Amino acid sequence: MPNTDLIQRFYFAGQPFRGAIVKLQNSFIEALNGHNYPAAINALLGESLTASMLMGIHLKHNARLSLQARGDGPVKLLMAEAVIQQAVDTEETAAQHKVRAVARLSEEAPQTIENHQQGFQHLLGRGQLAITIEPEEGERYQGIVGADQTTLSLCLESYFNQSEQLPTLFQLATSETGAAGILLQRMPHDDHQVGENNLNSNDIWDELIALTSTLTHKELLEVPVEKLLFNLFHEHQVKLSPPDAINFECSCSYQRTGAALMQINPLEIASILEADKEIIMDCEFCSARYRFTKSDIDLLDQQSNQTRH
Ligand SMILES: [Zn+2]
Numbered sequence: 001m002p003n004t005d006l007i008q009r010f011y012f013a014g015q016p017f018r019g020a021i022v023k024l025q026n027s028f029i030e031a032l033n034g035h036n037y038p039a040a041i042n043a044l045l046g047e048s049l050t051a052s053m054l055m056g057i058h059l060k061h062n063a064r065l066s067l068q069a070r071g072d073g074p075v076k077l078l079m080a081e082a083v084i085q086q087a088v089d090t091e092e093t094a095a096q097h098k099v100r101a102v103a104r105l106s107e108e109a110p111q112t113i114e115n116h117q118q119g120f121q122h123l124l125g126r127g128q129l130a131i132t133i134e135p136e137e138g139e140r141y142q143g144i145v146g147a148d149q150t151t152l153s154l155c156l157e158s159y160f161n162q163s164e165q166l167p168t169l170f171q172l173a174t175s176e177t178g179a180a181g182i183l184l185q186r187m188p189h190d191d192h193q194v195g196e197n198n199l200n201s202n203d204i205w206d207e208l209i210a211l212t213s214t215l216t217h218k219e220l221l222e223v224p225v226e227k228l229l230f231n232l233f234h235e236h237q238v239k240l241s242p243p244d245a246i247n248f249e250c251s252c253s254y255q256r257t258g259a260a261l262m263q264i265n266p267l268e269i270a271s272i273l274e275a276d277k278e279i280i281m282d283c284e285f286c287s288a289r290y291r292f293t294k295s296d297i298d299l300l301d302q303q304s305n306q307t308r309h
Pocket of ligand 1: 250251252253283284285286287288
Protein backbone atom coordinates (compact mmCIF):
# COMPACT_ATOMS: atom_id res chain seq x y z
CA MET A 1 0.00 0.00 0.00
CA PRO A 2 1.53 3.31 -0.98
CA ASN A 3 2.04 5.78 1.83
CA THR A 4 5.10 8.03 1.77
CA ASP A 5 5.25 8.68 -1.98
CA LEU A 6 1.89 8.94 -3.66
CA ILE A 7 -0.55 10.86 -5.76
CA GLN A 8 -4.11 11.14 -4.53
CA ARG A 9 -6.61 12.34 -7.11
CA PHE A 10 -9.94 13.79 -6.01
CA TYR A 11 -13.06 15.26 -7.54
CA PHE A 12 -16.36 16.75 -6.46
CA ALA A 13 -19.69 15.02 -7.08
CA GLY A 14 -21.57 16.79 -9.89
CA GLN A 15 -19.03 19.61 -10.24
CA PRO A 16 -16.55 20.29 -13.09
CA PHE A 17 -13.49 20.42 -10.81
CA ARG A 18 -10.65 18.01 -10.27
CA GLY A 19 -7.59 17.96 -8.12
CA ALA A 20 -4.69 15.97 -6.76
CA ILE A 21 -2.29 15.93 -3.87
CA VAL A 22 1.25 14.63 -4.32
CA LYS A 23 3.53 13.66 -1.46
CA LEU A 24 7.16 12.69 -2.00
CA GLN A 25 9.69 11.51 0.55
CA ASN A 26 11.88 8.58 -0.53
CA SER A 27 11.72 9.51 -4.21
CA PHE A 28 12.68 13.11 -3.37
CA ILE A 29 15.64 12.03 -1.23
CA GLU A 30 16.78 9.53 -3.87
CA ALA A 31 16.49 12.08 -6.69
CA LEU A 32 18.80 14.45 -4.76
CA ASN A 33 21.18 11.72 -3.63
CA GLY A 34 24.82 12.39 -4.50
CA HIS A 35 24.22 15.78 -6.11
CA ASN A 36 25.08 18.16 -3.24
CA TYR A 37 22.97 20.99 -4.59
CA PRO A 38 22.50 24.10 -2.44
CA ALA A 39 19.38 23.93 -0.25
CA ALA A 40 17.48 26.40 -2.45
CA ILE A 41 18.01 24.12 -5.46
CA ASN A 42 16.89 21.04 -3.52
CA ALA A 43 13.70 22.93 -2.71
CA LEU A 44 13.18 23.98 -6.32
CA LEU A 45 13.73 20.40 -7.51
CA GLY A 46 11.24 19.15 -4.91
CA GLU A 47 8.68 21.63 -6.24
CA SER A 48 9.43 20.61 -9.84
CA LEU A 49 9.11 16.88 -9.11
CA THR A 50 5.80 17.44 -7.35
CA ALA A 51 4.51 19.71 -10.13
CA SER A 52 5.49 17.24 -12.87
CA MET A 53 3.28 14.61 -11.21
CA LEU A 54 0.41 17.04 -10.57
CA MET A 55 0.40 18.28 -14.15
CA GLY A 56 -0.29 14.81 -15.49
CA ILE A 57 -3.64 14.34 -13.75
CA HIS A 58 -5.63 14.82 -16.95
CA LEU A 59 -3.65 12.22 -18.92
CA LYS A 60 -5.62 9.12 -19.83
CA HIS A 61 -2.73 7.11 -21.32
CA ASN A 62 0.84 6.28 -20.35
CA ALA A 63 3.08 9.27 -20.99
CA ARG A 64 6.30 10.99 -20.03
CA LEU A 65 5.76 14.53 -18.75
CA SER A 66 8.70 16.84 -18.27
CA LEU A 67 9.08 20.27 -16.83
CA GLN A 68 12.18 22.04 -18.06
CA ALA A 69 13.27 25.53 -17.03
CA ARG A 70 16.21 27.23 -18.74
CA GLY A 71 17.64 30.60 -17.79
CA ASP A 72 20.68 32.84 -17.72
CA GLY A 73 20.86 33.10 -13.90
CA PRO A 74 22.73 30.89 -11.40
CA VAL A 75 20.46 28.00 -12.46
CA LYS A 76 21.02 27.12 -16.12
CA LEU A 77 18.67 24.17 -16.26
CA LEU A 78 16.13 22.67 -13.98
CA MET A 79 14.39 19.53 -15.13
CA ALA A 80 11.91 17.17 -13.55
CA GLU A 81 10.35 14.26 -15.33
CA ALA A 82 7.41 12.05 -14.44
CA VAL A 83 6.62 8.80 -16.19
CA ILE A 84 2.90 8.48 -15.70
CA GLN A 85 1.41 5.04 -15.97
CA GLN A 86 -2.26 4.24 -15.95
CA ALA A 87 -3.51 1.29 -13.95
CA VAL A 88 -4.13 -1.63 -16.30
CA ASP A 89 -7.08 -2.85 -14.27
CA THR A 90 -9.18 -0.22 -12.54
CA GLU A 91 -9.92 -2.70 -9.77
CA GLU A 92 -6.30 -2.55 -8.76
CA THR A 93 -4.32 0.36 -7.36
CA ALA A 94 -1.32 -0.90 -9.27
CA ALA A 95 -0.25 2.24 -11.14
CA GLN A 96 3.39 3.00 -10.37
CA HIS A 97 4.65 6.38 -11.50
CA LYS A 98 8.33 7.22 -11.78
CA VAL A 99 10.09 10.52 -11.23
CA ARG A 100 13.62 11.89 -11.68
CA ALA A 101 15.16 15.36 -11.71
CA VAL A 102 18.36 17.26 -12.38
CA ALA A 103 19.73 20.80 -12.11
CA ARG A 104 22.64 22.38 -13.97
CA LEU A 105 24.18 25.36 -12.21
CA SER A 106 26.57 28.07 -13.33
CA GLU A 107 30.09 27.80 -11.86
CA GLU A 108 29.61 30.63 -9.40
CA ALA A 109 26.11 29.46 -8.44
CA PRO A 110 26.93 27.54 -5.23
CA GLN A 111 28.27 30.68 -3.50
CA THR A 112 25.68 33.13 -4.82
CA ILE A 113 22.81 30.80 -4.00
CA GLU A 114 23.98 30.05 -0.46
CA ASN A 115 24.34 33.73 0.29
CA HIS A 116 20.92 34.84 -0.85
CA GLN A 117 17.57 33.28 -0.26
CA GLN A 118 16.26 33.97 -3.72
CA GLY A 119 13.04 33.20 -5.46
CA PHE A 120 12.49 31.15 -8.58
CA GLN A 121 12.79 34.09 -10.96
CA HIS A 122 16.09 35.29 -9.47
CA LEU A 123 17.63 31.84 -9.51
CA LEU A 124 16.71 31.31 -13.12
CA GLY A 125 17.24 34.81 -14.49
CA ARG A 126 15.65 35.48 -17.83
CA GLY A 127 14.28 32.23 -19.05
CA GLN A 128 11.41 30.04 -19.94
CA LEU A 129 9.63 26.98 -18.79
CA ALA A 130 8.75 24.21 -21.21
CA ILE A 131 6.14 21.58 -20.45
CA THR A 132 6.50 18.53 -22.69
CA ILE A 133 4.17 15.57 -22.86
CA GLU A 134 5.32 12.49 -24.78
CA PRO A 135 2.58 9.87 -24.90
CA GLU A 136 3.61 6.24 -25.35
CA GLU A 137 1.47 6.36 -28.48
CA GLY A 138 0.52 9.54 -30.26
CA GLU A 139 1.93 12.97 -30.77
CA ARG A 140 4.36 14.88 -28.60
CA TYR A 141 3.03 18.11 -27.18
CA GLN A 142 4.98 21.09 -25.90
CA GLY A 143 3.79 24.27 -24.20
CA ILE A 144 6.04 27.16 -23.23
CA VAL A 145 5.60 29.90 -20.66
CA GLY A 146 7.94 32.67 -19.46
CA ALA A 147 9.76 31.91 -16.20
CA ASP A 148 8.90 35.44 -15.11
CA GLN A 149 7.07 34.92 -11.83
CA THR A 150 8.45 34.86 -8.30
CA THR A 151 7.54 31.22 -7.77
CA LEU A 152 7.28 28.07 -9.87
CA SER A 153 3.65 27.61 -8.84
CA LEU A 154 2.74 31.07 -10.16
CA CYS A 155 4.45 30.27 -13.48
CA LEU A 156 2.50 27.04 -13.77
CA GLU A 157 -0.77 28.75 -12.88
CA SER A 158 -0.20 31.29 -15.61
CA TYR A 159 0.59 28.47 -18.05
CA PHE A 160 -2.74 26.76 -17.32
CA ASN A 161 -4.78 29.93 -17.12
CA GLN A 162 -3.40 31.47 -20.32
CA SER A 163 -2.21 28.71 -22.63
CA GLU A 164 -4.66 26.02 -21.63
CA GLN A 165 -7.58 28.17 -20.52
CA LEU A 166 -7.98 25.99 -17.47
CA PRO A 167 -8.28 27.94 -14.22
CA THR A 168 -5.82 26.19 -11.91
CA LEU A 169 -4.43 26.62 -8.43
CA PHE A 170 -1.04 25.19 -7.44
CA GLN A 171 0.43 25.06 -3.96
CA LEU A 172 3.89 23.53 -3.58
CA ALA A 173 5.89 23.00 -0.40
CA THR A 174 9.22 21.41 0.43
CA SER A 175 11.30 20.61 3.50
CA GLU A 176 14.69 18.93 3.83
CA THR A 177 13.05 15.52 3.78
CA GLY A 178 10.02 15.85 1.58
CA ALA A 179 7.98 17.67 -1.01
CA ALA A 180 4.23 18.04 -1.35
CA GLY A 181 1.76 19.84 -3.52
CA ILE A 182 -1.89 20.29 -4.30
CA LEU A 183 -3.54 21.16 -7.60
CA LEU A 184 -7.11 22.28 -8.05
CA GLN A 185 -8.43 22.68 -11.58
CA ARG A 186 -11.62 23.60 -13.39
CA MET A 187 -12.25 21.11 -16.13
CA PRO A 188 -12.81 22.08 -19.76
CA HIS A 189 -16.47 22.83 -20.48
CA ASP A 190 -16.88 20.06 -23.05
CA ASP A 191 -15.88 17.52 -20.42
CA HIS A 192 -18.97 18.51 -18.50
CA GLN A 193 -22.49 19.66 -19.20
CA VAL A 194 -22.85 23.38 -18.84
CA GLY A 195 -26.25 24.22 -17.51
CA GLU A 196 -28.11 25.86 -14.70
CA ASN A 197 -25.43 24.49 -12.42
CA ASN A 198 -22.84 26.77 -13.93
CA LEU A 199 -23.55 29.94 -11.97
CA ASN A 200 -23.58 27.89 -8.86
CA SER A 201 -20.29 26.29 -9.96
CA ASN A 202 -18.58 29.67 -10.14
CA ASP A 203 -19.43 30.35 -6.50
CA ILE A 204 -18.30 26.90 -5.42
CA TRP A 205 -15.06 27.24 -7.40
CA ASP A 206 -14.30 30.53 -5.64
CA GLU A 207 -14.98 28.88 -2.31
CA LEU A 208 -12.73 25.89 -3.07
CA ILE A 209 -9.94 28.25 -4.12
CA ALA A 210 -10.33 30.24 -0.92
CA LEU A 211 -10.29 27.06 1.19
CA THR A 212 -7.20 25.65 -0.57
CA SER A 213 -5.39 28.96 -0.20
CA THR A 214 -5.62 28.66 3.59
CA LEU A 215 -3.35 25.57 3.56
CA THR A 216 0.03 26.19 5.14
CA HIS A 217 3.21 24.52 3.85
CA LYS A 218 3.46 22.65 7.14
CA GLU A 219 -0.04 21.20 6.75
CA LEU A 220 0.60 20.25 3.14
CA LEU A 221 3.80 18.44 4.11
CA GLU A 222 2.71 16.83 7.36
CA VAL A 223 -1.03 16.07 7.39
CA PRO A 224 -1.99 12.73 5.76
CA VAL A 225 -3.81 13.25 2.45
CA GLU A 226 -7.22 11.89 3.44
CA LYS A 227 -7.34 14.02 6.56
CA LEU A 228 -6.13 17.04 4.62
CA LEU A 229 -8.88 16.65 2.02
CA PHE A 230 -11.51 16.05 4.67
CA ASN A 231 -10.41 19.13 6.62
CA LEU A 232 -10.55 21.30 3.51
CA PHE A 233 -13.54 20.01 1.59
CA HIS A 234 -15.86 17.97 3.84
CA GLU A 235 -18.73 20.36 3.05
CA HIS A 236 -18.27 19.83 -0.69
CA GLN A 237 -18.69 16.08 -1.16
CA VAL A 238 -15.08 15.45 -2.08
CA LYS A 239 -14.53 12.00 -3.63
CA LEU A 240 -11.18 10.21 -3.60
CA SER A 241 -9.80 7.84 -6.26
CA PRO A 242 -7.46 5.09 -5.03
CA PRO A 243 -3.96 6.58 -4.52
CA ASP A 244 -1.07 5.61 -6.83
CA ALA A 245 2.50 5.01 -5.75
CA ILE A 246 5.45 7.10 -6.96
CA ASN A 247 9.07 5.91 -7.10
CA PHE A 248 12.38 7.41 -8.05
CA GLU A 249 13.59 5.55 -11.12
CA CYS A 250 15.95 6.67 -13.81
CA SER A 251 15.33 5.57 -17.38
CA CYS A 252 19.00 5.66 -18.35
CA SER A 253 20.67 2.47 -19.62
CA TYR A 254 23.85 1.32 -21.32
CA GLN A 255 22.00 1.12 -24.64
CA ARG A 256 20.50 4.62 -24.41
CA THR A 257 23.80 6.13 -23.29
CA GLY A 258 25.55 4.35 -26.14
CA ALA A 259 22.99 5.72 -28.59
CA ALA A 260 23.67 9.25 -27.30
CA LEU A 261 27.40 8.63 -27.71
CA MET A 262 26.84 7.71 -31.37
CA GLN A 263 25.52 11.24 -31.95
CA ILE A 264 28.96 12.69 -31.16
CA ASN A 265 31.43 13.37 -33.96
CA PRO A 266 33.45 10.13 -34.60
CA LEU A 267 36.68 12.13 -34.78
CA GLU A 268 36.07 13.51 -31.31
CA ILE A 269 35.38 9.99 -30.01
CA ALA A 270 38.58 8.71 -31.64
CA SER A 271 40.65 11.44 -30.02
CA ILE A 272 39.25 10.73 -26.53
CA LEU A 273 39.91 7.01 -26.98
CA GLU A 274 43.43 7.76 -28.13
CA ALA A 275 44.10 9.70 -24.93
CA ASP A 276 42.04 7.80 -22.31
CA LYS A 277 41.43 4.30 -23.76
CA GLU A 278 37.78 4.55 -22.73
CA ILE A 279 34.90 6.98 -22.69
CA ILE A 280 33.10 7.46 -19.41
CA MET A 281 29.54 8.78 -19.46
CA ASP A 282 27.82 9.65 -16.19
CA CYS A 283 24.04 9.91 -16.06
CA GLU A 284 23.17 13.43 -14.94
CA PHE A 285 20.05 12.25 -13.15
CA CYS A 286 21.17 9.22 -11.13
CA SER A 287 25.00 9.41 -11.44
CA ALA A 288 25.14 5.90 -12.94
CA ARG A 289 28.46 5.48 -14.77
CA TYR A 290 28.77 3.87 -18.20
CA ARG A 291 32.14 2.97 -19.72
CA PHE A 292 32.83 2.44 -23.40
CA THR A 293 36.06 1.03 -24.80
CA LYS A 294 37.03 1.07 -28.47
CA SER A 295 35.52 -2.38 -29.04
CA ASP A 296 32.27 -1.34 -27.30
CA ILE A 297 32.06 1.65 -29.60
CA ASP A 298 32.79 -0.41 -32.71
CA LEU A 299 29.96 -2.72 -31.72
CA LEU A 300 27.56 0.21 -31.12
CA ASP A 301 28.58 1.63 -34.48
CA GLN A 302 27.81 -1.70 -36.20
CA GLN A 303 24.45 -1.93 -34.46
CA SER A 304 23.46 1.63 -35.40
CA ASN A 305 24.47 0.95 -39.02
CA GLN A 306 22.29 -2.15 -39.03
CA THR A 307 19.24 -0.28 -37.74
CA ARG A 308 19.82 2.48 -40.30
CA HIS A 309 19.78 0.12 -43.29
ZN1 LIG B 1 20.28 7.57 -14.78
